[in-house]
Amino acid sequence: MANTRHHLDQAGITEAQWQQRWQAARWFLSADGETGKRYGNETVRVTPDGQVSIKLPVPLAHLANTAHGRYTLTSRVGFAHRGQAWRDRVEADLAVAYRIHHDPDRGRWYLTASWQQPTVQVIPLEAAQAAGMVGVDMNDDHLAAWLLDVHGNPVGDPRRFGYDLSGDAAHRDAQLRHAITGLLHYAKRAGVTAIAVENLDFTEQKTREKHGRRKRFRQLISGIPTGRLKARLLSMAAALGLAVVPVDPAYTSKWGAQHWQKPMTSPHRKPTRHDGAAIAIARRALGHRIRRRTPPPRDDQSDRRGHRSAQASPGPLGREGPRPGVPGPRTRCAPPHTAAKAGDQRAQHRPEHATAHEQHMHSP
Known part of the structure; x- marks a missing residue:
């Protein structure tokens, strides 16, 4: 100048x-x-x-x-x-x-x-699983999220981040940004380093040839903005230093509702099947099974229908241990005052046992 x-x-x-x-x-x-x-x-x-x-x-x-x-x-x-x-x-x-x-x-x-554009870094799966994970179930009107620890246990209450996809494109984009922002801030406050989402792709699965006359279902999957959600979630999560782990969507909604919705229900918490799906998604990303362990046999505790779900762990004997010696005739083959042999089945049921024979000889 x-x-x-x-x-x-x-x-x-x-x-x-x-x-x-x-x-x-x-x-x-x-x-x-x-x-x-x-x-x-x-x-x-x-x-x-x-x-x-x-x-x-x-x-x-x-x-x-x-x-x-x-x-x-x-x-x-x-x-x-x-x-x-x-x-x-x-x-x-x-x-x-x-x-x-x-x-x-x-x-x-x-x-x-x-602004400075951050570089998207790829981290190992073990590093993403180290601090737990937030499972996210994407729906046509909200994101259902639940925090899980590293062992696959749900922590706290489920979270819901809603959005309205009606109106013009600017309104829809603003709704998606607002929902994803709330989700990312929730994950940052929880202290996790990754978010688990379903690897959904409905580009070829919303035609009439695929689902016939199921118009409501076709409208449902068409309303889920999977492409925009994933692209927006990846860019915004990378800016906050969070990783996104995609998982297989097979049976997450079904098994989540079957195995997690009812157990997580309490008088002050009413989770939906979408909240159960969020748990299933996070457990699959953490490397755990979605389904809970099977219940005990229906009839009794025998092995007729298979082993019990919880077996006794090795350790000190409790009520299955030897009974204490009680004065008086307990059996026909063992005289009184044989507390030392109370747990010896051979001494109780075999009179020819050496110890039992010796005691018979010295008994009056």
Whole structure:
């Protein structure tokens, strides 16, 4: 700019135009973002719908037109390039840097957003399983999630993150971002490093040739936004340092409802079959069986119908141990006061046993 001042004829501008550019080059406001702050920036805050507010310094606090010393602009902003990626970041409260500057040639003010794109890293499955996992069951109107520890036991209560897919595309995208943001924040607070989801793909399974006249079912699977959910979940989870583990969706809903919905029901907790499916998904990702152990035999405790589900562990004898000696005739072959042989079956049932024979000889 200083060199252009001495060559105005070559630049093709007047001195007044150069003066405007000189001043416009100093009319800017920039603020670096910070992860964890609301919408990723505390100084220049931009909401997902484009509302801009600036945190004023203390000497200018009297100029604020909104609460907490903030000045809200009347105009709203929009990002034509990478606007979807920007919304994903601000919904997840990830760092976004902003710069407000003036263009004197066009007579407009511009707001530029920038951020550092994280590198998606692939971690071993053992590392993803080390701190437990959050199982997620994707449905046409909500995400059902449940936290499991490393042993496959459900922890706490199930969580539900709903969304409404009616309306235009912008509304649907905002609903998905909001649901995924709540899910990721729940996983971060739980301290896990991975999320387990079903590897669903309904691109070739929602035609009439596949399901016939089952119109309601075809509408159901068509309403589940699997492609958008997975793509959005992968990008937003990578930004927060979370891994996504896809699992086989076979029988997760059926076995989850059969083996986990009823056992996890309590007077203050009413899980649905989708919550049971979330447990099944997480257990499969952790390497555990979905189905619970089989119940004991129906008739008795014999092996007629197979072994019991819980066998006695080796250890000190309890009620199965030898009975204490009681004075008096207990059996026909063992005289009284034979407490030392109370647990010796050979001495009790075989009179020819050496010890029993010796006692018979010395008995009066």
